[in-house]
Amino acid sequence: MTKTPLTAPPVAPAQAGAGGNPVKRFLSATEIDTRLLGMLAALLLIWGGFHLYGAIVNGNGAFLTPRNLWNLSVQTSSIGIMATGMVLVIITRNIDLSVGSLIGVTGMTMGILQVDILPQIFGLGHWSIWIITCVAGIALGALIGAFHGWLIAYRGIPSFIVTLGGLMVWRGMAFIANGGKTISPVDSTFALLGGGPGGNVGATGSWIVGLIACAGVVWLLVNGRRQRIKHEFPLRPIWAEVTLGAIGCGAIIGSVLLMNAYPLPRGILRQMDLPDDAFVSHGFAIPVLIMIAVGIAMTILMTRTRFGRYVFAIGGNPEAAALAGINTRWMTLKIFALMGALSGLAAIIASARLNSATNALGTLDELYVIAAAVIGGTSLAGGVGTIYGAILGALVMQSLQSGMVLIGFDAAIQRIVVGVVLVLAVYLDNLYRARTK
Amino acid sequence: MTMNKGTPLVEMRDISISFGGIKAVDHVSIDLHPGEVVGLLGHNGAGKSTLIKCLSGAYQKDTGEIYVNGERAEINNPRDARNYNIETIYQTLALADNLDAASNLFLGRELVTAAGFVDDAQMEAETRKIMARLNPNFRKFNVPVSALSGGQRQSVAIARAVYFNAKILIMDEPTAALGPQETQMVAELIQELKRQGLGIFLIEHDIHAVMDLCDRAVVMKNGQRVGTVNVDEVTDDDILGMIIMGKKPAKAY
Numbered sequence: 001m002t003k004t005p006l007t008a009p010p011v012a013p014a015q016a017g018a019g020g021n022p023v024k025r026f027l028s029a030t031e032i033d034t035r036l037l038g039m040l041a042a043l044l045l046i047w048g049g050f051h052l053y054g055a056i057v058n059g060n061g062a063f064l065t066p067r068n069l070w071n072l073s074v075q076t077s078s079i080g081i082m083a084t085g086m087v088l089v090i091i092t093r094n095i096d097l098s099v100g101s102l103i104g105v106t107g108m109t110m111g112i113l114q115v116d117i118l119p120q121i122f123g124l125g126h127w128s129i130w131i132i133t134c135v136a137g138i139a140l141g142a143l144i145g146a147f148h149g150w151l152i153a154y155r156g157i158p159s160f161i162v163t164l165g166g167l168m169v170w171r172g173m174a175f176i177a178n179g180g181k182t183i184s185p186v187d188s189t190f191a192l193l194g195g196g197p198g199g200n201v202g203a204t205g206s207w208i209v210g211l212i213a214c215a216g217v218v219w220l221l222v223n224g225r226r227q228r229i230k231h232e233f234p235l236r237p238i239w240a241e242v243t244l245g246a247i248g249c250g251a252i253i254g255s256v257l258l259m260n261a262y263p264l265p266r267g268i269l270r271q272m273d274l275p276d277d278a279f280v281s282h283g284f285a286i287p288v289l290i291m292i293a294v295g296i297a298m299t300i301l302m303t304r305t306r307f308g309r310y311v312f313a314i315g316g317n318p319e320a321a322a323l324a325g326i327n328t329r330w331m332t333l334k335i336f337a338l339m340g341a342l343s344g345l346a347a348i349i350a351s352a353r354l355n356s357a358t359n360a361l362g363t364l365d366e367l368y369v370i371a372a373a374v375i376g377g378t379s380l381a382g383g384v385g386t387i388y389g390a391i392l393g394a395l396v397m398q399s400l401q402s403g404m405v406l407i408g409f410d411a412a413i414q415r416i417v418v419g420v421v422l423v424l425a426v427y428l429d430n431l432y433r434a435r436t437k
Numbered sequence: 438m439t440m441n442k443g444t445p446l447v448e449m450r451d452i453s454i455s456f457g458g459i460k461a462v463d464h465v466s467i468d469l470h471p472g473e474v475v476g477l478l479g480h481n482g483a484g485k486s487t488l489i490k491c492l493s494g495a496y497q498k499d500t501g502e503i504y505v506n507g508e509r510a511e512i513n514n515p516r517d518a519r520n521y522n523i524e525t526i527y528q529t530l531a532l533a534d535n536l537d538a539a540s541n542l543f544l545g546r547e548l549v550t551a552a553g554f555v556d557d558a559q560m561e562a563e564t565r566k567i568m569a570r571l572n573p574n575f576r577k578f579n580v581p582v583s584a585l586s587g588g589q590r591q592s593v594a595i596a597r598a599v600y601f602n603a604k605i606l607i608m609d610e611p612t613a614a615l616g617p618q619e620t621q622m623v624a625e626l627i628q629e630l631k632r633q634g635l636g637i638f639l640i641e642h643d644i645h646a647v648m649d650l651c652d653r654a655v656v657m658k659n660g661q662r663v664g665t666v667n668v669d670e671v672t673d674d675d676i677l678g679m680i681i682m683g684k685k686p687a688k689a690y
Contacts, residue, residue, distance in 0.1 A: 305554060383533070
């Protein structure tokens with residue numbers, strides 16, 4: 001540990017500006033993104049606000065309960081997954097207005113596939129039906145996205161126009177696909193992916209997930225420190241590393257406890273032949289785990305691979321990216337294909353959750369997805385954005401939405417509030433960026 | 438000059454390129470030898486940058502041939518040019534403002550770990566090494582290059598060209614945005630690279646910089662080559678005459 005004092009001096013100039021303020025010193029030593037803290041604070045404010053409003057005005061604070069927060073996590077999944085893809089699209093100075101309609105057309109196609117076609121081939125309830133359906137849905141989404149990307153990159157049509165056309169075309173296709181009729185119910189294994197009855201991993205499963213995640217946090221910190229020592233970069237003080245680890249593991253264990261605190265309802269206990277007073281935990285819902293997995297995979301893609309590096313480079317300076325030998329057109333096509341594939345994945349969750357495929361599935365989702373990415377700090381000017389920000393943004397949008405339902409605001413008020421919050425969030429972000437520049 | 442014997446490092450023969458009927462470069466031939474600095478001069482719109490972009494792969498020539506070390510070279514994009522060890526410092530610097538110095542330096546040629554992930558720590562370490570040589574005062578390794586001064590940005594662009602063992606270096610007005618001290622630094626760097634045997638194309642407006650740094654000067658006007666001179670055989674007035682009036686002095690060829 002003689003390294004620590006040795007490498008301490010290079011840190012000093014960076015910290016000199018922080019002065020004696022302990023909060024600033026803490027933030028600078030732990031290298032926590034202050035923007036992330038701001039978003040978390042906003043989220044807690046929204047949650048606390050709804051809970052208090054419910055408690056005071058309606059005499060029932062229902063927001064900060066395991067049940068509501070569990071539902072909130074499930075409701076966020078589909079938008080959150082798409083928002084991670086929208087980050088890439090917006091970073092490269094494009095937009096995708098068609099994701100909601102993509103949900104409709106891929107959801108409908110998967111509905112027809114798993115209810116009308118595959119059972120005739122394999123027999124009803126065959127184990128492979130849900131797998132084939134999911135692969136087909138994601139592949140169809142990727143294909144449509146790639147087609148949009150091709151029109152944008154190789155035919156020079158602005159992404160706004162291509163995907164505005166796509167918004168209408170694919171919604172129409174979703175209607176035509178089954179003559180406007182809803183398909184229900186879906187394959188029983190497929191339905192689990194939506195987090196409905198049985199679509200959760202229980203108490204033990206959640207603990208396993210939580211412990212793996214904690215191990216991951218510790219590994220990231222240790223490995224990061226090892227890399228810094230190897231290259232003789234400035235190190236974080238040990239207390240900062242320990243604090244970061246404690247916060248990370250604490251948040252993970254807290255969410256496991258929270259998810260496990262919500263018991264299965266009586267109806268499902270009866271189906272499972274358990275007594276009414278048994279306490280069986282929900283644990284994490286499957287769609288939430290899918291969203292977390294997507295979030296981690298996309299974060300690795302954006303921060304640890306050449307692909308991600310090129311996405312940022314194209315957003316920062318398309319001309320420079322091309323001069324550096326990056327095939328910017330091919331990149332654009334791939335980004336839109338990825339967005340399409342994530343829309344297909346979101347369609348799996350959305351239709352599984354409804355236990356049906358309807359042609360209206362995902363209507364207006366494009367706006368929530370774009371809003372989530374933008375609230376999460378993705379700049380419409382391009383070049384800036386994070387995956388975790390987009391997922392948090394989706395959580396903020398969904399918290400507003402379900403919070404207002406919970407305290408009994410009607411749909412008109414909900415829209416007004418969501419619209420105002422979107423504009424306000426971007427304005428505050430502008431102020432923040434101007435101040436930190 | 439005595440050094441212009443043997444196979445040239447680069448030879449661009451009879452290059453033409455036009456945009457929508459306008460001939461930006463009209464049957465121009467130039468060459469470059471190892472350890473030589475060739476200045477490209479001319480008014481704005483004379484075709485210097487366009488000609489040189491055919492070599493760096495940013496544009497594709499309509500007709501003509503490019504030879505590198507006497508062998509026919511196919512350069513269709515920037516990646517091809519880099520494979521021939523041709524590096525370019527663009528007038529606009531061509532930096533992605535939102536990325537840090539290391540990411541810019543290695544853009545398109547990232548160092549990766551055994552698992553195929555970008556090795557940011559290694560790239561930053563390499564960047565620190567080369568910066569210690571080029572610009573010892575450079576400290577801002579962890580901020581986007583948009584937060585750097587003009588000179589600092591320039592040194593990132595130069596580091597990018599130098600790091601990858603360029604044999605042929607194209608510099609498009611490298612000192613346009615720099616203060617006197619930084620300009621001096623670039624001049625010293627050019628001399629140093631020249632000693633190492635690199636060939637350098639220097640696009641430059643400042644006639645004094647050309648007289649100081651270049652061995653030969655090629656003057657272009659309206660997409661055509663006015664002439665080529667050995668810098669130590671002519672005066673700056675001769676060169677100015679070529680640039681402004683297209684007047685070819687007796688010593689030119």
